[in-house]
Amino acid sequence: MTSGVQEAREALGQRLREMRRAAGMSGRNLAELAGWHESKISKLEYGRRPPSEADIRFYCEYLNAPDQLPDLLATLRHIDTAYVEWRRVLGTGTRRGQDAVVKLAEQTRMTRIYQPYVIPGLLQTAEYAEAIIRQAIDFYRIPDDLDLGVAKRLERQQVLYKGDHRFHILVGEHALLTDVASDGVMIGQLDRLLAAMGLPRMAFGIVPLNAYCPAPSTNFVIYDERMVLVEAVSAELTITQPREIAVYQRTFQALTQQAVVGDAARALIAAALEQRS
Numbered sequence: 001m002t003s004g005v006q007e008a009r010e011a012l013g014q015r016l017r018e019m020r021r022a023a024g025m026s027g028r029n030l031a032e033l034a035g036w037h038e039s040k041i042s043k044l045e046y047g048r049r050p051p052s053e054a055d056i057r058f059y060c061e062y063l064n065a066p067d068q069l070p071d072l073l074a075t076l077r078h079i080d081t082a083y084v085e086w087r088r089v090l091g092t093g094t095r096r097g098q099d100a101v102v103k104l105a106e107q108t109r110m111t112r113i114y115q116p117y118v119i120p121g122l123l124q125t126a127e128y129a130e131a132i133i134r135q136a137i138d139f140y141r142i143p144d145d146l147d148l149g150v151a152k153r154l155e156r157q158q159v160l161y162k163g164d165h166r167f168h169i170l171v172g173e174h175a176l177l178t179d180v181a182s183d184g185v186m187i188g189q190l191d192r193l194l195a196a197m198g199l200p201r202m203a204f205g206i207v208p209l210n211a212y213c214p215a216p217s218t219n220f221v222i223y224d225e226r227m228v229l230v231e232a233v234s235a236e237l238t239i240t241q242p243r244e245i246a247v248y249q250r251t252f253q254a255l256t257q258q259a260v261v262g263d264a265a266r267a268l269i270a271a272a273l274e275q276r277s
Contacts, residue, residue: 008079010047015072016059017045023063033062051076071242078240102152104223105159109166112222112252116172116207118180119189121153122160123169123196128189129153131181160199167202170255173209176272183276190273194266205259206268213258215251222248 020030020041027041034040043049051059056076060069101121105111113120119128133149136142159165176190197204207213220230228239228248239245260268 006047008075009050012051012072012075012079013045013047015068015075016051016056019059019063019065019068020045023065025063030059030062034058050079053077074240074242078238102156102159104227104229105156105165106163108223109164110224111165111167113167113169113219114207114217114221114252114255115170115219116174116217117178117219118175119171119193120169122157122167123193124153124157125185125189125192126150126154127185128180128192131185135180160196160201165201168204168252168256169202170205170207170252170259172207173268176206176269177275187273187276190269190276193269197265203261204265205256205261206265207255207259208268211255211258213251213254215247215254217248217251217255220248220251222252225249 020027027045028038031038031041040049044051044055053073053076056072057069060066060072105122113122118132121129121132124132129150130146133146133153137144137146137149160167176193180186180189193204196202218230218232220228222228222245225245226240228245230237230239239248259265
């Protein structure tokens, strides 16, 4: 078990403990009501034993906290998949992760993406995608399936043109300037951004270098109202708790308010192109 999963279990147990204390009930009394051994309460509340859905429902019912049930169940159901190390995601190469992202995109009506340092996969050229995926293969020391990974990333982009899908994409100005590959590749990628800005299904903005966000964040993707994926250095985080999703939604809104769009965004891209021509 990863330390992240254990920490999540301990955090869930702490919430259960706080609920019980707020209701003014001792662990012994709650165990008697449930017909449990008293030690079970301690194990649940300190993360030494994962609760079942029945356990969570019991807590909410007997502690008169039905409003807590949806969020607690969402936390429980995804606690073992919320923190997945990259060595598991990429253990057989990049294609598996790309397949999962393709399926998510196809199942989502509104996708909101924030990427501060590189161009998001949905808008990458083949050459830019090749550079990004090659660097990931080398850095994480995973099986080399570069061609398959690039092909799957480009396949994912078809979602931009079909079905009832909508996209709101924000990139940091830094992404325009990052030397992911040669000037030739970067020029092609920046030209692609200029063309993509006109897509009818997509809203696009650039967060300037001097913009301030009250909740600084790494890259993340919000899928409808149900899930957020966050890419950390060593792991992929899947956020499904409604209260946490709401924080990412507020963060995206704050970034949107800082972003420039339309002609102002085109001017930033043109300036980046000028530096490379």
